[in-house]
């Protein structure tokens with residue numbers, strides 16, 4: 001790959017990815033361990049004529065990026081647990097009004113102020129169900145800087161394709177790990193620009209009338225078409241409606257557009273799954289240790305593999321079932337009390353073969369931790 | 383353009399109760415648009431949640447109906463991306479100053495070019511008559527069944543202190559003045575606040591025995607006086623109306639252009 005070699009933190013890799021994807025507007029509020037994203041963009045965005053604003057809180061940040069996105073810009077905010085909690089209501093608004101945006105949540109230990117400077121993966125379920133009401137959401141993650149860069153670009157592409165918020169669920173360890181990153185030349189990675197309406201100004205434009213393929217061509221808000229945007233259930237004009245058929249149609253449109261595309265949206269990596277008797281399933285920073293362990297054991301002839309999920313939601317249960325069908329042991333490795341583990345258990349043919357190898361004490365899971373936990377699970381003692 | 387060209391007839395009848403002051407605010411706003419002859423494509427109305435916030439749906443401009451209390455934050459994002467647009471943010475008293483109080487003072491502090499209208503009916507209309515931060519000591523509400531012991535903000539003093547560069551107050555009795563103030567605020571660059579004393583006969587009126595909508599509007603005439611008038615000296619209880627602050631300070635999106643200029647030099 002051609003490009004510029006850099007030595008950066010995960011948070012900066014995220015910034016590089018966002019700028020590569022065409023980010024033009026960022027609003028945020030400082031919080032450890034995500035702050036470097038805001039600091040870096042405060043510097044970089046105005047250099048390309050983009051805009052940065054430090055809002056009065058995370059609620060305002062989320063609202064400001066939604067407003068900016070509507071006018072046609074690619075937008076993003078970044079935060080961690082406490083701030084992510086504050087964003088939930090506006091996140092639901094972006095889902096309802098179908099406004100593309102990217103939210104990076106660099107996770108720390110929770111609940112509450114929790115562990116500000118320690119890695120954790122406790123927001124897997126919050127990112128799925130944090131905002132109220134039935135809805136679909138896309139959540140992505142990665143385990144090394146190059147992948148953080150790539151998945152950030154993918155997050156923007158998915159947000160624009162499906163007109164949806166996309167959450168990047170990183171964590172403190174990933175955010176602060178320094179390693180190499182190659183930023184490819186322009187045009188090497190395909191970018192998705194939002195689908196814009198071909199309806200001319202002065203002609204009736206229905207902002208919320210999906211095409212046959214379910215997509216909604218947008219008109220930049222404040223441009224040639226005047227229309228209404230609301231977080232209430234709405235008709236094709238974007239005007240509030242309580243008509244049961246309209247409500248039913250909209251909630252299904254909002255969830256189906258993600259669910260029906262789970263195959264296209266899902267990204268994952270697999271290592272030695274083919275003949276593996278033991279499969280580790282992991283994501284984000286913990287997948288680094290899991291991979292390390294797998295490589296170690298493979299050298300010793302053990303039939304072990306790793307399935308690294310990069311898309312957590314929509315959850316691709318069929319994929320998990322298929323990959324795990326021949327495994328004697330499936331071990332989910334994560335830094336929480338089993339948030340993804342429970343999903344995996346539901347998905348596979350043999351839930352009794354699924355185990356959890358976790359840490360929730362603020363200490364990063366090392367390959368040795370995984371080795372020891374596997375021995376315990378296998379009844380071999382440490 | 384005639385007034386009716388500024389409304390979305392398709393979406394009428396409106397949701398407001400008979401006698402509600404919010405329709406009078408809408409009327410004055412449309413008159414301001416007409417007088418200024420601004421193109422509808424250049425106006426963006428952003429509102430939150432409340433009876434007042436529904437005003438945006440009825441106007442044929444770019445309208446963004448958001449969530450409770452956050453309209454100014456959404457508007458900030460729109461304005462930052464498209465500084466050439468005219469941003470108007472109508473809010474209820476609860477929307478603007480309870481749940482939205484933080485965004486209100488910070489938008490004022492930045493002096494971002496937004497016209498903020500506080501439609502102050504001293505009650506939460508949409509949720510059925512609970513007290514707001516502007517109800518005032520001694521009033522009654524469904525959540526203050528004995529007496530309200532919360533003191534009210536003075537919107538004008540608050541906006542002044544927070545840094546708004548245009549601050550005014552009027553009432554639904556003074557529709558002509560309301561229109562003039564709206565025009566003034568729209569033309570000015572910077573954060574403008576216009577407090578409009580308006581009536582909610584259904585809840586504030588009924589709970590506080592304030593009479594009919596007509597009685598309430600008349601009370602605005604009787605209880606207010608032009609700012610700086612002699613009447614205020616004689617009866618300090620009178621509420622002043624008119625322009626309180628009018629000053630020129632650098633506007634936020636223009637200031638950000640300077641940031642861009644500096645940043646580009648460092649490339």
Ligand SMILES: Cc1ncc(C[n+]2csc(CCOP(=O)(O)OP(=O)(O)O)c2C)c(N)n1
Nearest residue numbers: 431432433434450474475476477506507508
């Ligand atoms: C986060 C949130 N909390 C509460 C509500 C319920 N709610 C809707 S409107 C409103 C207050 C409306 O009062 P005001 O802003 O004064 O406007 P009015 O209806 O009187 O015009 C409240 C509390 C809500 N929609 N969202």
Ligand code: SF4
Nearest residue numbers: 398399402433507582
């Ligand atoms: S409840 Fe009050 S504020 Fe709401 S529409 Fe009726 S009169 Fe107006």
